[in-house]
Amino acid sequence: QSALTQPASVSGSPGQSITISCAGSSSDVGYYNLVSWYQQHPGRAPKLIISEVHKRPSGVSNRFSASKSGSTASLTISGLQAEDEADYFCCSYMGNSIVVFGGGTKLTVL
Amino acid sequence: QVQLQESGPGLVKPSQTLSLTCAVSGDSVTNNHCYWNWIRQPAGKGLEWIGRIYTTGSTSYNPSLKSRADISLDTSTNQFFLRLTSVTAADTAIYYCVREVLTGYFFTAWGQGTTVTVSS
Numbered sequence: 001q002s003a004l005t006q007p008a009s010v011s012g013s014p015g016q017s018i019t020i021s022c023a024g025s026s027s028d029v030g031y032y033n034l035v036s037w038y039q040q041h042p043g044r045a046p047k048l049i050i051s052e053v054h055k056r057p058s059g060v061s062n063r064f065s066a067s068k069s070g071s072t073a074s075l076t077i078s079g080l081q082a083e084d085e086a087d088y089f090c091c092s093y094m095g096n097s098i099v100v101f102g103g104g105t106k107l108t109v110l
Numbered sequence: 111q112v113q114l115q116e117s118g119p120g121l122v123k124p125s126q127t128l129s130l131t132c133a134v135s136g137d138s139v140t141n142n143h144c145y146w147n148w149i150r151q152p153a154g155k156g157l158e159w160i161g162r163i164y165t166t167g168s169t170s171y172n173p174s175l176k177s178r179a180d181i182s183l184d185t186s187t188n189q190f191f192l193r194l195t196s197v198t199a200a201d202t203a204i205y206y207c208v209r210e211v212l213t214g215y216f217f218t219a220w221g222q223g224t225t226v227t228v229s230s
Contacts, residue, residue: 036215046217051216098172
């Protein structure tokens with residue numbers, strides 16, 4: 001199966017908002033409300049920050065929000081902070097008990 | 111709080127079998143509310159889902175691995191395992207064992223990862 005498509009990199013200044021897109025197809029992102037997002041700092045394991053398109057787990061900052069439109073999911077980080085600099089991955093269910101990840105987006109806080 | 115810890119050889123020769131163990135603490139592999147997964151990440155690259163196992167022993171795999179992967183579990187030791195046969199350099203990666211919420215298809219707890227290099 002093909003990976004979901006994410007921009008390789010995005011950047012923003014402290015205090016600004018950025019959005020990372022995750023483009024899939026009508027068979028995965030567009031069909032199921034089962035998109036999740038993960039944050040990964042260098043040398044660390046990924047951490048769940050969004051589940052089921054827009055749900056924020058306990059303990060995750062409300063500066064992180066997410067949505068879906070058609071076959072594209074989006075993660076928005078508002079009030080950018082230096083600690084947000086990390087790689088971000090989206091993931092979607094695509095049926096038949098299979099999930100697929102995006103290629104990842106490197107966020108740089110300028 | 112659940113903790114997962116991967117272990118296994120850091121170096122495997124091409125064409126041989128990669129074998130990894132995930133020790134689970136703070137939860138049980140018999141928990142019928144979650145799946146137990148393996149996910150890998152080549153250095154500097156994205157994540158690739160390998161497969162999952164449920165407490166019943168039911169498994170699902172990434173079709174791209176062409177049946178090379180086999181995941182099993184041992185309830186007596188609270189561990190689950192990955193075997194990947196006929197490895198090549200393309201299998202060089204950090205391997206994570208991961209807990210997944212049942213029906214949600216999202217991953218709530220990750221091990222720290224173990225690096226496996228395929229090289230002669």
